[in-house]
Amino acid sequence: MSPFSSRTPRSFRPNRLTARAAALRQSGAPLIDLTMSNPTQAGIAYPEREILLALNDARALRYEPSPQGHPEARRSIAEWHARHEAAVDPDHLILASSTSEAYSWLFKLLCQPGDAVMTPRPSYPLFECLAELEGVRAVQYPLPDHWGWRLDIAELEIHLDPRARAVVVVNPNNPTGTYLRAEDWLRLQEFAATRGLAVISDEVFFDYAWRPASPRVSSLQEPHLALTFTLGGLSKTAALPQMKLGWIHVAGPEELRREALERLEWIADAYLPASAPVQLAAPRWLALAPEMQARVLNRVLGNLDALRACLDAGSAWRVAGGEGGWTAVVEAPRIHSGEEWALRCLEEAYVLVQPGFFYDFEREAFLAVSLLPAPEAFLEALGRLKQILRSI
Ligand SMILES: Cc1ncc(COP(=O)(O)O)c(C=O)c1O
Incomplete structure (x- = not known):
């Protein structure tokens, strides 16, 4: 054996x-x-000098762990999103070392071993591995190619696993590049809320629209009828994958949101993975x-x-x-x-x-x-x- x-x-x-x-x-x-x-x-x-100068912060010499993430880093991420997609409260953000890690925390938060998360197909191939590492099954729902790989709630319903705890959407999807539309977002929220499912929306590529006028909606925008997690990170937002900083924004009905944040903070406290120099540099990197x-x-x-x-x-x-x-x-x-x-x-x-x-x-x-x-x-x-x- x-x-x-x-x-x-x-x-x-x-x-x-x-x-x-x-x-x-x-x-x-x-x-x-x-x-x-x-x-x-x-x-x-790259603006190499500015990137490196941002790391030169004497506050990084002291260890002052904050499980939710350094308040300044969270504030700068909230401001970034407020300028581009929607108003965000820094207290509704949790920082991790990457979006991959953020997924693992969400699977821990939402799933018992053997539960399932619904993942889009075709899409980013890492979901299966990230789910399996948490003892969770990634069950796929198809995005129809005759519809430009848009989200099709009927397909999601047909493939819904009885033990599903969350639906993952990738906005825009990788590699098909399809963005969520406002009407799909509303239908997904209604679908998830009536079944007690959470929504995990991966928006790492959101800023890279090929045409500014493409119809699209960010999952940071209302409605948030279900517990909703939006993932982002410096890896794509600032094209700095080596710096290792990702984030989770938590939205949804107030009581659920409060409890999700409390539990996520508890999970984050077990690892404390985001380094101080990187968190302190994040506001300057986001400015770049x-x-x-x-x-x-x-x-x-x-x-x-x-x-x-x-x-x-x-x-x-x-x-x-x-x-x-x-x-x-x-x-x-x-x-x-x-x-x-x-x-x-x-x-x-x-x-x-x-x-x-x-x-x-x-x-x-x-x-x-x-x-x-x-x-x-x-x-x-x-x-x-x-x-x-x-x-x-
Ligand atoms: C859709 C998607 N999500 C997440 C990631 C991982 O991002 P991170 O470097 O923050 O873990 C990638 C990386 O390519 C990706 O394509």
């Missing part, structure tokens, strides 16, 4: 594509990685965030234009959906699966893209392409892929 719990995987064998990419890399093949999601390695200019977001969005939109131009020029491939975020979904002809297309891109052009199954797309043949890489590398990759794009 294994001495280890089933919360960790039985096998760590990499999948076919990852194994092949590693082998090619090792053999010195000139790979271009269109799966990269790390903005600090994308050749984007508009500039960083503009640079990242400029990169994303430039690569998106290049991708569209390349696919429009006589290819059967197309950019599918997409309203925001750092990734484009590309639909390829169904003569191959997404994985087969990705392997062809890798073998024939040394270009690494993600097949749709990484995100649990319902059908073939989708690929996810990161829009963060340096424009020269991105254009070079598109040039190398031309043969494959025209192959039917």
